[in-house]
Amino acid sequence: MRQRGWTSWRILRALSLFIGYGFVLGPVLPVVYNAFNASPIFPAPFEGLTLEWFRSVVTSEQYMSGAIVSIEVGIGATALALVIGVCAAFAVVRGPAWIRGGAATSLLMGPIVIPQIVIGLAILEAASQLSFRLGLAGLIIAHAVFVSPFIIRVVAGALEVQGSNLESAAMVLGSRRTAVLFTLTLPMLRPAIVASAVFAFTLSFVNVPLSLFLSPSNLRPLPIVIYQEMINTRTPVLAAVSILLAFVLLLATGLAEKVFRVRILQ
Amino acid sequence: MTQTAQSLTLEDISVDYGRGPVVANFSVHVEPGKILALLGQSGCGKSTILRVIAGLLTPSAGSVHFGATDMTLRPPWERNLGLMFQSHALFPHLTVLRNVEYGLRPKKMAKKDSERRALEMLELVHMTRYANVHPTELSGGQSQRVALARALAPEPRVLLLDEPFSSLDAGLRERMRAEVAAIVRQVGVTTVFVTHDQDEALSIADMIAVMSAGNIVELASPRDIYKRPRHAYTAAFVGGSNLIKGELCAANGAWRFKAGDTELAIREANLAAGPAMLAIKPEDVAVDPPPECQHRFRARLEEASFHGPNQRLVWLVESLDGKAIVSRTVNSQRDFRVGDTHEIGWKSSDAVVVEMDQ
Amino acid sequence: MEVASSARSLPLPLLKKRPRSYLIGASGLGLLPAVLAFGIAVLWPAIAIFQRSLEANPLADPSLVHRPWDNYAKLFSEPLYLDAMIRTLRVSVICTVASILISLAIVVGLTAYRRKEVSSIWIFALIAPILSGPIIIALGWIGLFVNDGIGFMVVNAVRALFGFPEGRVLDTEVAMTIGTIHFVVPFAVLTLYPVARAVPRELLDVSLTLGVRPVATLWRVFLPMCRSGLIAASIIALAMALSAFVNAQFLGGERNLVLTTLVSQLINTFNPTMAAAASAVLVVLGLALVAAYGRILARLEARRT
Numbered sequence: 001m002r003q004r005g006w007t008s009w010r011i012l013r014a015l016s017l018f019i020g021y022g023f024v025l026g027p028v029l030p031v032v033y034n035a036f037n038a039s040p041i042f043p044a045p046f047e048g049l050t051l052e053w054f055r056s057v058v059t060s061e062q063y064m065s066g067a068i069v070s071i072e073v074g075i076g077a078t079a080l081a082l083v084i085g086v087c088a089a090f091a092v093v094r095g096p097a098w099i100r101g102g103a104a105t106s107l108l109m110g111p112i113v114i115p116q117i118v119i120g121l122a123i124l125e126a127a128s129q130l131s132f133r134l135g136l137a138g139l140i141i142a143h144a145v146f147v148s149p150f151i152i153r154v155v156a157g158a159l160e161v162q163g164s165n166l167e168s169a170a171m172v173l174g175s176r177r178t179a180v181l182f183t184l185t186l187p188m189l190r191p192a193i194v195a196s197a198v199f200a201f202t203l204s205f206v207n208v209p210l211s212l213f214l215s216p217s218n219l220r221p222l223p224i225v226i227y228q229e230m231i232n233t234r235t236p237v238l239a240a241v242s243i244l245l246a247f248v249l250l251l252a253t254g255l256a257e258k259v260f261r262v263r264i265l266q
Numbered sequence: 267m268t269q270t271a272q273s274l275t276l277e278d279i280s281v282d283y284g285r286g287p288v289v290a291n292f293s294v295h296v297e298p299g300k301i302l303a304l305l306g307q308s309g310c311g312k313s314t315i316l317r318v319i320a321g322l323l324t325p326s327a328g329s330v331h332f333g334a335t336d337m338t339l340r341p342p343w344e345r346n347l348g349l350m351f352q353s354h355a356l357f358p359h360l361t362v363l364r365n366v367e368y369g370l371r372p373k374k375m376a377k378k379d380s381e382r383r384a385l386e387m388l389e390l391v392h393m394t395r396y397a398n399v400h401p402t403e404l405s406g407g408q409s410q411r412v413a414l415a416r417a418l419a420p421e422p423r424v425l426l427l428d429e430p431f432s433s434l435d436a437g438l439r440e441r442m443r444a445e446v447a448a449i450v451r452q453v454g455v456t457t458v459f460v461t462h463d464q465d466e467a468l469s470i471a472d473m474i475a476v477m478s479a480g481n482i483v484e485l486a487s488p489r490d491i492y493k494r495p496r497h498a499y500t501a502a503f504v505g506g507s508n509l510i511k512g513e514l515c516a517a518n519g520a521w522r523f524k525a526g527d528t529e530l531a532i533r534e535a536n537l538a539a540g541p542a543m544l545a546i547k548p549e550d551v552a553v554d555p556p557p558e559c560q561h562r563f564r565a566r567l568e569e570a571s572f573h574g575p576n577q578r579l580v581w582l583v584e585s586l587d588g589k590a591i592v593s594r595t596v597n598s599q600r601d602f603r604v605g606d607t608h609e610i611g612w613k614s615s616d617a618v619v620v621e622m623d624q
Numbered sequence: 625m626e627v628a629s630s631a632r633s634l635p636l637p638l639l640k641k642r643p644r645s646y647l648i649g650a651s652g653l654g655l656l657p658a659v660l661a662f663g664i665a666v667l668w669p670a671i672a673i674f675q676r677s678l679e680a681n682p683l684a685d686p687s688l689v690h691r692p693w694d695n696y697a698k699l700f701s702e703p704l705y706l707d708a709m710i711r712t713l714r715v716s717v718i719c720t721v722a723s724i725l726i727s728l729a730i731v732v733g734l735t736a737y738r739r740k741e742v743s744s745i746w747i748f749a750l751i752a753p754i755l756s757g758p759i760i761i762a763l764g765w766i767g768l769f770v771n772d773g774i775g776f777m778v779v780n781a782v783r784a785l786f787g788f789p790e791g792r793v794l795d796t797e798v799a800m801t802i803g804t805i806h807f808v809v810p811f812a813v814l815t816l817y818p819v820a821r822a823v824p825r826e827l828l829d830v831s832l833t834l835g836v837r838p839v840a841t842l843w844r845v846f847l848p849m850c851r852s853g854l855i856a857a858s859i860i861a862l863a864m865a866l867s868a869f870v871n872a873q874f875l876g877g878e879r880n881l882v883l884t885t886l887v888s889q890l891i892n893t894f895n896p897t898m899a900a901a902a903s904a905v906l907v908v909l910g911l912a913l914v915a916a917y918g919r920i921l922a923r924l925e926a927r928r929t
Contacts, residue, residue, distance in 0.1 A: 005341035009838035016729035030767025088658040090649025115867030122669030206757025246756030369834030
């Protein structure tokens with residue numbers, strides 16, 4: 001049986017979801033369609049199916065070396081951001097009041113408010129003051145600082161929910177603080193840590209504006225390679241490589257959810 | 267306050283989310299202006315029934331009538347209801363006055379009239395002083411009063427209360443219970459309320475529906491539910507009766523109850539002869555009973571606990587196959603020692619034959 | 625009884641320190657790595673870039689006298705730069721408003737009057753653009769906005785509706801604004817969604833039983849309950865819109881510069897000192913706008929209670 005009277009709400013909901021999701025997912029369509037389109041121009045009317053563009057991505061040396069740089073930067077940045085983020089999460093949740101108030105907010109908002117392109121340029125300037133040659137290190141630290149707020153947010157949330165009763169119980173039972181930390185607190189935070197780490201890696205992997213000024217020509221992450229290609233030419237190969245990138249990352253996120261049994265989204 | 271109270275009829279209501287019925291073939295009728303309590307443990311489907319009456323849930327089968335009007339498929343906003351939740355669900359962004367006035371806006375009342383009506387309602391619940399306060403600043407009892415005023419302001423045809431007192435402290439709960447019952451009776455609105463607390467149901471309701479597993483086990487007045495239950499479930503759930511398994515026999519126009527080797531004379535029974543249970547309230551069990559107690563047993567004290575005004579004693583009765591019988595007696599000077607043997611017993615009129623659970 | 629009296633005879637320990645929490649992390653020292661990293665990667669670079677912004681362009685004629693604030697004076701006087709700053713403000717404000725409206729529509733559609741949790745596929749679809757990066761999205765909008773693309777037709781239909789002439793869409797401020805809204809929406813949704821999901825269903829139920837229809841209930845109960853989420857989401861949206869880069873670069877073209885793309889172009893044209901000055905302005909603008917915005921909202925909040 002269906003209740004009467006909900007029609008206006010149903011129409012409103014359908015409309016807002018259709019428009020909202022249409023807007024969010026709409027731009028994906030031309031990319032997908034052109035990546036398989038035989039025409040060598042982007043964008044172009046349909047001329048036939050082809051996998052040629054994907055083949056040229058996989059065999060392209062600059063895309064592949066870009067991917068390797070991206071993986072290196074992503075892993076380094078995620079590891080560093082985990083150290084920063086997990087430690088900070090403890091301070092943000094359990095530290096003195098001044099940290100829980102002001103310091104925590106500026107920590108979380110800071111890297112979001114300051115434009116990434118400025119952070120990249122600024123790090124370059126700072127390094128040049130010391131005549132320091134930035135290699136991978138510059139990329140890694142810039143990415144780490146940028147993604148750490150996401151880790152802090154997720155881990156602090158989990159820590160807040162988890163509370164401290166179990167830890168108190170363990171300490172009453174005679175465990176030392178370090179033992180409690182490594183055998184109880186951190187293992188219990190594992191889902192949050194894994195989820196935020198996967199998210200952080202992905203954010204680092206696709207980032208353009210942070211890396212733009214920090215990538216010497218021999219050390220260009222994949223998105224920068226694509227970006228610079230895109231400035232010069234617009235070909236279906238670009239569509240193919242960005243689809244491949246998105247597909248691999250979304251697949252990895254999904255796999256991580258399955259393997260580690262965590263919910264990365266939400 | 268004048269309003270024409272309406273009767274409420276539920277017929278064959280079933281609710282099924284696809285994983286077996288939550289409520290199956292539930293029927294009940296409430297006379298105009300009466301208070302019905304749905305009493306049961308959590309998960310028995312009592313809140314589901316309330317949602318069906320409110321129109322927040324459409325049943326998979328059955329019908330809901332207010333008076334003679336079929337309401338089954340009407341949305342909640344066309345039902346003219348008052349609903350009060352355990353959380354009180356006051357709108358935190360509105361003042362107390364605006365909360366109470368909220369349900370008057372759809373009635374296209376003039377602003378002046380609706381405000382006057384809201385103030386009247388606040389007066390009824392003694393909350394006029396708090397008219398311009400936000401709900402976050404109210405105590406539990408105060409927000410309950412406001413929630414009641416809000417529910418009653420649009421002169422609802424049916425008032426629904428979902429565990430209204432559970433969120434209050436024990437002392438306050440009893441006071442609010444009396445107060446709310448008085449107001450509801452004064453207004454004279456047909457009321458259904460859901461509770462797991464037997465005291466609450468016994469003290470407020472005109473009728474109690476004891477529920478289990480999505481259906482009514484027993485529907486009767488509070489007095490009968492307590493004193494003359496018909497089902498073992500009711501006897502155990504309300505008042506925590508002792509239940510003795512046995513068989514009801516009729517011999518020469520007199521009823522007898524056989525439990526093992528013991529045979530007891532029974533005053534009356536509404537059941538056919540056959541397997542049944544005998545229910546006795548703990549407070550009816552006397553230790554070293556006076557002569558008018560016809561059912562008497564030798565029993566050994568197994569457990570004794572002190573509960574302020576009274577004490578709870580658990581006895582093992584050998585002649586009932588070692589059955590444990592609980593007694594609750596007013597604390598006297600007397601101290602019972604675990605292991606002692608005494609005689610216990612009760613009047614045959616206090617022993618009720620009840621139907622066994624399926 | 626005896627327990628109590630014997631306890632009294634024990635000597636009281638002298639407490640010199642304030643009581644300390646035994647909890648792991650209570651000292652707040654965990655903030656140290658974060659502070660260190662922010663110092664190295666944000667604070668010090670910010671100072672460095674500010675210093676650089678006061679210097680003369682190394683490629684400029686050395687015979688010209690350079691005063692420290694010359695770069696800023698130029699930034700606020702030359703039409704190219706001034707234009708970029710005004711456009712930045714305009715685009716950011718439009719993006720904030722539009723992305724709040726769109727994300728509100730999505731969030732209300734997903735959460736209002738629902739008893740069950742929304743399937744995570746729906747959320748995943750919203751985050752997918754963030755997870756797949758800005759490049760694919762920019763490429764997608766290019767595909768939609770080229771002449772005779774779907775986006776081109778939609779924008780021109782709207783233009784016709786308001787009596788504007790038809791024209792190209794790609795490499796205009798319109799395209800850039802739409803692209804930036806798209807970049808901002810997922811972040812706004814992620815901020816708003818938890819708040820909307822936490823609105824107690826009972827409040828909506830009560831409103832419905834009091835005779836208020838679903839759409840009116842949304843307006844009178846659901847939206848007011850989402851207030852804090854809307855505030856947070858609009859601050860995030862403003863900050864993200866100010867710092868949007870990739871979409872602005874590829875959709876706005878060379879002539880419609882905002883501050884981020886201006887910085888990039890100045891670097892590419894070997895003018896690092898002007899780039900530094902523009903960066904500094906962008907940072908100050910962002911901090912000031914977010915602070916002012918927070919102040920205004922706090923005042924609104926105070927007036928209400």
